[in-house]
Amino acid sequence: MxxxxxxxxxxxxxxxxxIDPPRTETAFKELIPDTEAFMQRVQSEDLFRRMECGAYTPAEFTDRIRHHAGIPLHDEQIHAAWNALLLxxxxxxxxxxxxxxxxxxxxxxxxxxxxxxxxxxxxxxxxxxxxxxxxxxxxxxxxxxxxxxxxxxxxxxxxxxxxxxxxxxxxxxxxxxxxxxxxxxxxxxxxxxxxxxxxxxxxxxxxx
Structure with a gap:
């Protein structure tokens, strides 16, 4: 000290x-077929940083994830992938x-x-x-x-x-x-x- x-x-x-951040990356890859395009769209919106600054509610965040993924996903699936890094x-x-x-x-x-x-x-x-x-x-x-x-x-x-x-x-x-x-x-x-x-x-x- x-x-x-x-x-x-x-x-x-x-x-x-x-924590193990790659676990969340892997989880999203398993959910979303075109993960590269998904991540580009997420990054263009600066979604993750803005979520950390409180710009989105959890409901708004999951809606944005679904929008960028372009496929139907349940809230539970998104939360599980998003939380996968937490040990x-x-x-x-x-x-x-x-x-x-x-x-x-x-x-x-x-x-x-x-x-x-x-x-x-x-x-x-x-x-x-x-x-x-x-x-x-x-x-x-x-x-x-x-x-x-x-x-x-x-x-x-x-x-x-x-x-x-x-x-x-x-x-x-x-x-x-x-x-x-x-x-x-x-x-x-x-x-x-x-x-x-x-x-x-x-x-x-x-x-x-």
Whole structure:
């Protein structure tokens, strides 16, 4: 840990929650015959980023997916493919949050969306009996709820302002280097969780 830290801001995917984005790509390929054309149409609309910024409701999102796919798809099929990347919450990571909360302010800051939020909270309830991630944090910031997403510096500034954090005493942990760089541009201290690293094996180690 870095000395002088009072506040810790955590990313979600690949920091607390294991994810595997290619699983969603594979799931859509199994649903949609012309996946390449589908993805081009989705990207031209910037659909996924706009979903993460709260521009669409889940119903509007599934309608846009059906439109771009050009074939009839049930909501359940789209949700299953969209959520396929979400895996599990290792127990040790949740225990680390509980331990850190005794001595630090904890905030969750994630680029996500309403469909994923419902899915990963259901996983948390099923695996660990916790209703949502808010039980581990003082504040939770989801991109689709605040209309901003990383690495836009405005979302980090929002956290600092609303929580009253001194950036020099704030640590941000994320698995994307560009997100860390954006936070550090505001004076926040960052740890980039590089591929293969985990918080339980490389950052918050048990005292010997």
């Amino acid at each position: 870095i000395e002088g830290i009072r506040h810790i801001v955590f990313d979600l995917g690949n920091v607390l929650l294991n 599990d919450f290792p127990l040790r990571r949740l225990q680390i949050l509980q331990q850190l909360s005794l001595y630090h302010d904890l905030v969750l800051l994630s680029n996500t969306n309403e469909i994923h939020e419902a899915a990963f909270n259901a996983t948390l309830q099923r695996e660990h009996g916790m209703p949502n991630l808010g039980v581990f944090f003082d504040r939770v910031y989801y991109s689709h709820r605040v209309g901003l997403r990383k690495p836009d510096t405005a979302i980090y500034q929002l956290v600092l302002d609303e929580c009253g954090f001194d950036p020099a005493k704030t640590l941000f942990i994320d698995d994307l280097k560009e997100n860390i760089a954006a936070a550090e541009s505001l004076g926040i201290r960052g740890i980039w969780l590089e591929p293969g690293m985990t918080i339980e094996e490389h950052i918050f180690l048990p005292k010997q």
